[in-house]
Amino acid sequence: MKQAGERLTIWYSWTCGLILTAAVFSILAYLLFKGAGAFHPKLIFGGVSPLKAVLLQQRVFDGLFPAVVGTLMLVSLSVSIALPIGFATGIYLAEYADFRIKNAFNLIFDILAGIPSIVVGLFGFALAVFLHKHYSSSIQPCLLISGLALAFLVLPYIIRTTQIALESLSPEIRLTALALGATKLQNLVYVLLPQSLTGMISGVILAIGRCAEDTAVIMLTGVVVAAGVPKSVFAPYEALPFYIYYISSQYTTPEELMNGYGAALLLLLLCLFLFALAFVIKKRLSYLAFYRP
Amino acid sequence: MNNWKERGIEKIFLLSTIISSSITLLILGFMAYMALPLLRGGLFRLLTEPWMPQQGFYGIYPMIVGTSVISLLSLLIAFPVSLGCSFLISSIGPKSLSAVFRRIVQMMTGIPTVIYGFVGIFLLVPLIREFFQGGSGMCILTAALMLGVLISPTMILFFCDSFDRVPRSYIDAADSLGANRLQTLLYVILPSAREGIVIGVLLAFGRAMGDTLVSLMIAGNSIAEPKSILDSVRTLTAHIALVIAADYESPEFRSIFACGLVLYLFITIVILAVRRLAFRKSEERA
Amino acid sequence: MNTTLPDNTKIRVADLNFFYRERRILQDLTVHFAEHSITALIGPSGAGKSTFLITLNRLWENLPEARMSGKVEITLGGLRRDIYQEAFPVTELRRRVGMVFQTPNPLPMSIYKNVAFPLKMAGGTDQKEMRRKVEQTLKMAYLWEEVKDRMNDDARKLSGGQQQRLCIARALVLEPEVLLMDEPTSSLDSTATEVIEGLLLELRKHMTILVVSHYLDQVKRVADRVVSFEEGAIVSS
Numbered sequence: 001m002k003q004a005g006e007r008l009t010i011w012y013s014w015t016c017g018l019i020l021t022a023a024v025f026s027i028l029a030y031l032l033f034k035g036a037g038a039f040h041p042k043l044i045f046g047g048v049s050p051l052k053a054v055l056l057q058q059r060v061f062d063g064l065f066p067a068v069v070g071t072l073m074l075v076s077l078s079v080s081i082a083l084p085i086g087f088a089t090g091i092y093l094a095e096y097a098d099f100r101i102k103n104a105f106n107l108i109f110d111i112l113a114g115i116p117s118i119v120v121g122l123f124g125f126a127l128a129v130f131l132h133k134h135y136s137s138s139i140q141p142c143l144l145i146s147g148l149a150l151a152f153l154v155l156p157y158i159i160r161t162t163q164i165a166l167e168s169l170s171p172e173i174r175l176t177a178l179a180l181g182a183t184k185l186q187n188l189v190y191v192l193l194p195q196s197l198t199g200m201i202s203g204v205i206l207a208i209g210r211c212a213e214d215t216a217v218i219m220l221t222g223v224v225v226a227a228g229v230p231k232s233v234f235a236p237y238e239a240l241p242f243y244i245y246y247i248s249s250q251y252t253t254p255e256e257l258m259n260g261y262g263a264a265l266l267l268l269l270l271c272l273f274l275f276a277l278a279f280v281i282k283k284r285l286s287y288l289a290f291y292r293p
Numbered sequence: 294m295n296n297w298k299e300r301g302i303e304k305i306f307l308l309s310t311i312i313s314s315s316i317t318l319l320i321l322g323f324m325a326y327m328a329l330p331l332l333r334g335g336l337f338r339l340l341t342e343p344w345m346p347q348q349g350f351y352g353i354y355p356m357i358v359g360t361s362v363i364s365l366l367s368l369l370i371a372f373p374v375s376l377g378c379s380f381l382i383s384s385i386g387p388k389s390l391s392a393v394f395r396r397i398v399q400m401m402t403g404i405p406t407v408i409y410g411f412v413g414i415f416l417l418v419p420l421i422r423e424f425f426q427g428g429s430g431m432c433i434l435t436a437a438l439m440l441g442v443l444i445s446p447t448m449i450l451f452f453c454d455s456f457d458r459v460p461r462s463y464i465d466a467a468d469s470l471g472a473n474r475l476q477t478l479l480y481v482i483l484p485s486a487r488e489g490i491v492i493g494v495l496l497a498f499g500r501a502m503g504d505t506l507v508s509l510m511i512a513g514n515s516i517a518e519p520k521s522i523l524d525s526v527r528t529l530t531a532h533i534a535l536v537i538a539a540d541y542e543s544p545e546f547r548s549i550f551a552c553g554l555v556l557y558l559f560i561t562i563v564i565l566a567v568r569r570l571a572f573r574k575s576e577e578r579a
Numbered sequence: 580m581n582t583t584l585p586d587n588t589k590i591r592v593a594d595l596n597f598f599y600r601e602r603r604i605l606q607d608l609t610v611h612f613a614e615h616s617i618t619a620l621i622g623p624s625g626a627g628k629s630t631f632l633i634t635l636n637r638l639w640e641n642l643p644e645a646r647m648s649g650k651v652e653i654t655l656g657g658l659r660r661d662i663y664q665e666a667f668p669v670t671e672l673r674r675r676v677g678m679v680f681q682t683p684n685p686l687p688m689s690i691y692k693n694v695a696f697p698l699k700m701a702g703g704t705d706q707k708e709m710r711r712k713v714e715q716t717l718k719m720a721y722l723w724e725e726v727k728d729r730m731n732d733d734a735r736k737l738s739g740g741q742q743q744r745l746c747i748a749r750a751l752v753l754e755p756e757v758l759l760m761d762e763p764t765s766s767l768d769s770t771a772t773e774v775i776e777g778l779l780l781e782l783r784k785h786m787t788i789l790v791v792s793h794y795l796d797q798v799k800r801v802a803d804r805v806v807s808f809e810e811g812a813i814v815s816s
Contacts, residue, residue, distance in 0.1 A: 009475060013378070013385045020378050024401055034415075085312060089309045093310065108317045109317070110564050112317040112320075119533070125537065155313055220533075245510070264412075271404065462684035469677075470677075471671070
């Protein structure tokens, strides 16, 4: 009787594993199959010579180059806004806040982490409108607004990973420097932060990946289909994920669709690369932390 | 001298924390503020009326139904599969295979949502259309299937983590008494990890509710109330994305803030429930 | 092994080496234990006594950084068996070689379910028979009177000494042929200790018992033989 139940569980688990593996492999294989054909310089540079395009001498119209640049600029902007605030907040929660305050803030940041990305985008949009009306009518949805909104989106990731990285240090490590006369700040800078580096860096990479793949926030805060390489942070811009979304419903020629597949494959590879990078860095840093002579 | 520096830095950290947390509250504030005129016109009407702007109906009820149905269905699909996979990774599979499978699942969390939507449109939708001989293929079922694949990795990893957290002493005891790996999983680990599993499910539910791209691209976005899972439907999130281009200050425009508010509140409830559970669990352990 | 050993040898260990994280914990151990006897394992902390015990029920295989070489044979069910052989299921081994840990480890279940657990895992279904065996072993472990009215209470609510007796009862319920005990009376008061020691002397008639103990007077009272460990090697026996 029991044997049957146990055997059934084993069969069941293997079936589930098979189903999930089949699902993910069909998605990846499909994209690879359809998109690999689109992989050549024309996909990105659309007929313009790569050198001219990168030096911004000639504008690319049929290629992904503006979208790639847009995504890169967006990610850099939002991460550079989110990092300092996120790190500082994480440090405060882990090292300075007392128990009840920490609990309250943890709740607030859990909620922030759970807010759907489209709602964050909506907030960014509303913020832009608000500033437009009350401060300067030249403010409108643009790279800056998107960068800001994305920063709000990934802030909880950075806070959480920093906080957890610091909190999981053993009591021994925490107390050694203090027992030798170091101040709290010195302990933080010379001992605690270097030890938590792995955790903090994986938080950063997580944030980068999140910004690169997000579509909902940028849809509402300034991304457009054709804007070229953005001239300033107050200008509209293009981005890879939005291009993919747009093409999926608005493609008019088979070529455009092919470009869509190529873009999807490109974005997928980019995000998987970031994931692998985070993993390698984690391994590397923890090796160094352990075996440093 | 040093004391000033120490205090100063602490104040800076505190300031950052205040800035971060105020964003959470600002978002709530903006949603409420922008949706206010619509709310004042009657909360009950807003939540139960259909969406027919031409006839003056600005209710978001169909979208609430859409979000609920798709999220619940995707959870229904994803939960059993995720549980089985977590069993496989933590106990049933041979060590090397489990490690590989865990890596694959971790990698899945890095796949962008828009990719799921994109592949959904061109691979899954035609399949569903074929299979059910009709309709456009863009419906609750298709969206729920894709969403299920999307939320599975997070659930699986969370379950496995809960299993790993069960105290070593229980496992040693069970082992020394002759239980095999499966028995230890079913009779010792699973009961201990019960709260962890519920928390994982709640978090996945929150994630499913908050997803925009998958529903936007494959659920069809019709504003009618659905009658079967093969019907097209619109979610709160998709509604926001679709109506954003409406006239500013119009009631249509304000309705998206009402959607945002509803989503915000749903999520807060989920998070509070998760906290309650986690608190109870740590109490029991002590 | 080239010396002919008497037929009543229960456990034969030959050239046992045990490594954990590249450190050698046990060195070239060769030792035998006769059936129906109580052997005390003594020695300083960290000498490898507890590690030795877990090589006899293969519990160390759960630890990823552990390695072992050598041979362990135990006579079970009348047959001499190499316990590391593939054909002999480790779950079967552990039902015949019971273990009581140094720190009590009740399972997260009721008192009754804790003691009945091994029976359930071994496929037992007769409820009446299980209840009888549970009561029997709890009486043997001198715990029955204290828990008989609260068998459905969570076992983790018991005191340290009660938990320890619970674990002893639980280890006995399948009537193992070998019993491995790591400081079994460390949490017990003098009365309970006396009863458990009496129990061991009784059990000796049907089992082979290995006891790690730091109490030399206990060792004197109970043991037929003493094996002394030092830095992973046996110094006298």
